[in-house]
Amino acid sequence: VPGASLVLIDLDLGDLDSVRRGAEAILSSFGKIDVLVCNAGIMATPYGTTRDGIEQQMGVNYYGHYALSVRLLPLLRATPGARLVTVSSTAQRYGRLRLVHPPDPRKYQRWMAYCDSKLAVVILAFAFDRYFRKHDIDAMGLSGHPGFARTNLRNTRLETETNPWQRLQLQVFERMSMAAERGILPILYAATESAAQGEQYIGVSGIGEVRGDPKISRAQRRAYDPVVHARLLASSAEITGLAL
Known part of the structure; x- marks a missing residue:
């Protein structure tokens, strides 16, 4: 946005103490939040843990965002029409939420861990929307995904993938992808569209939701299941020490 006034706050989603400090800085500096977009993420990384011992994809993609969102709840409550938007992926279709803590590195499947984390962030938005109601x-909670957008998110996977077939698939996906400037449109829809509603999932209009224009889509069934919500929120409260 030309002429925008930007304030940078140092915050590491892979470190819950850093999340706390970052949230405290935001709370002390601002009186409201119109839109909170939970966008940061890593994808299909080799096994690793966060500073708090959480499997790093769930830790960065989900638990860090959960902790930040709960800590910033006072500002969301104080802002009429506020929105919490989480950035998911078509990978959420395959998530099963294997909530094992501490994780067992021998059973780690990096792609499935990514799918789980992207289902979890959809549930994060929907759980907040139900809390608001x-x-x-x-306020509203919504989620969306950018289709296949050309960003550096897949760099780690390409750099560390040793399976030639998997590498070929990733390279094909790169050719199918659309510019990041188009991929952001579903997220902007969720954040700004006046007709948007709580607990909506915004995708793209093309075949397989790979590319296209923003459209109202639907996440997989677990994203709407109150039992799954309760299970994830219980895990989140236990790991972060913060209850919604």
Whole structure:
């Protein structure tokens, strides 16, 4: 945005203490949040853990965003029409939420861990939306995905993938992808569209939701299941020490 006034706050989603410090800086500096977009992420990384001992894809992609969102809840509550938007992926279709902590590196499947994390962030948005409605808060939670957008997210996978077939697939996906400037449109829809509603999932219009224009889509069934919500929120409260 030309002429925008930007404030940078140092915050590492892979370190819950850093999340706390970053949230405290935001709370002390601002009186409201119109839109909180949970966008940061890593994809299909080799096994590793965060500073807090959490499998790093779930730790960065989900638990860090959960902790930040809960800590910033006072500002969301204070802002009429506020929105919490999480950035998911078509990979959420294959998530099963294997909530094992501490993780067993012998059973680690990096692609499945990514799928789980991207299902979890959809549930994060929807759980917040249900919380807002339950407590009569004028705010919404939505999620969306960018289709296949050309960013550096897949670099780690390409650099560390030793299977020639998998490498070929990734290279084909790169050729099928659309520019990042188009991939951001579903997220902007969720963040700004006046007709958007809580607990919506915004995807893209093309075949397989690989590329296209923003459209209202639907996440997999677990994203709407209150039992799955409760299970993930219980895990989140236990790991982060923060309950929604």
